[in-house]
Amino acid sequence: MIDFEWYRSFISIYKNRSVSAAAKARIMTQPAMSQHLAALEAEIGEPLFIRAPRKMIPTDKGKDLYTKIVPLIENLENTTLQMIHDSSASTLDPLVRLGSPAEYFTKRALPNISSLNIRFLTQFGIANTLLEKLEKDEVDLILTTQKTNFSGIEYTKIEDEKFVVVTPFDYKFQVEETMENEKWLASQKWLSYGLELPIIRRYWQQHFRKRPDFQAYHIIPDLKSILEGIEMGMGISVLPTYLIEESLNLQRVKVLFPERYAENTIYAAYKAEQKNSPIIEQVLNALKNTKEPIS
Incomplete structure (x- = not known):
């Protein structure tokens, strides 16, 4: 029984004249694309392409098949999209x-x-x-x-999205020292999403033009859990502003200096x-x- 996806892979190979290019266009692996073509050729009983160096040349059977199925598949895809869009076409x-x-x-x-x-x-x-x-x-x-x-x-x-430095609400610091002294920031206990300091690294490069040269004190692979850790006084971190709105309103955390942020x-x-x-x-x-x- 012929799989519909074999036809789509065949059409992609026909248009790209290459298995590897067709695989990229369909976001598939090259072996999977080759398997689709081999299966379709086995069902039809004839080769659809001549395998030349770096090029797939359609056979007469391949040309004939392409001419016949392309309008059918395009019509099927358009009909499906229209049925999905038309709420009267389905109860769901x-x-x-x-x-x-x-x-x-x-x-x-x-x-x-x-x-x-x-x-x-x-x-x-x-x-x-x-x-x-x-x-x-x-x-x-x-x-x-x-x-x-x-x-x-x-x-x-x-x-x-904006990222800012977030600390416990009762965190003690001097704003002028923090604004100018990178060493002061680096000496704090940092909570990070991963060992490579994602988000923190982006913040550091934007404001200090270098990679951070410290290690995180705690690694917690979940931003919400990092926020809860900050609320408990475990340290500081860089978090997206949308995540901390409720904690800010409840005075559980504060932003160290809101004018400095990183964007993503x-x-x-x-x-x-x-x-x-x-x-x-x-x-x-x-x-x-x-x-x-x-x-």
């Missing part, structure tokens, strides 16, 4: 599989998408993990701070084939309607 609202960092989803994304008539299957993870899920078609859309050069993936900017861009990433999807467009528009958090 459309489903979007969304990947996001947990903290950003809860504090920023969720308030914006909660009113949409769209069902969400949400997965949490770090940037690399979410990108892998997108490549494998395990999610439709991810929220990420990393913008790669992989072909076949589109990026839409959502917002610039949040992108929505999705496969290029989803670019014209009305459902994805609706989600993107909702995500971009974010309000400026308290800093």
Whole structure:
């Protein structure tokens, strides 16, 4: 029985004249792309391409197959998108599989998408993990701070998040000393998301033009837990402003100097084939309607 994905891989190879280029365009591995082609050729009983050095040349059978199936597949994909967009075509609202960092989803994304008539299957993870899920078609859309050069993936900017130095509310310091003396900051007990001081490293490079030369006192791979650690007096850290709003209002933490901050861009990433999807467009528009958090 022929798998629909074999046809899509065949079309990609035909257009790119290369298995490796087709694999990149479809965000697949080259062996998986080759397996799709081999399986399709086995079912049809004839080769569809002549394997030349660095080039795939369609056979007469390959040309004939391409001419026949491309209009059918394009029509099928357009019909599917239209059915999803037309609420009268189904008793269920459309489903979007969304990947996001947990903290950003809860504090920023969720308030914006909660009113949409769209069902969400949400997965949490770090940037690399979410990108892998997108490549494998395990999610439709991810929220990420990393913008790669992989072909076949589109990026839409959502917002610039701000990071500030956060301390316990009763933390003792002299503002003028902190503003000028990098050594004073480096001598504090730092809570970090990882050994390489992510976020803290970006802050240090922006304001001190160098990498931080200290080690974190505590490693806690969860931003919300880092915030709770700061509230308990375990140390200080650099956190996004959207995460600390409630703690600031309750006077559990304070910002060391709000005029100094680092920025990080949040992108929505999705496969290029989803670019014209009305459902994805609706989600993107909702995500971009974010309000400026308290800093």
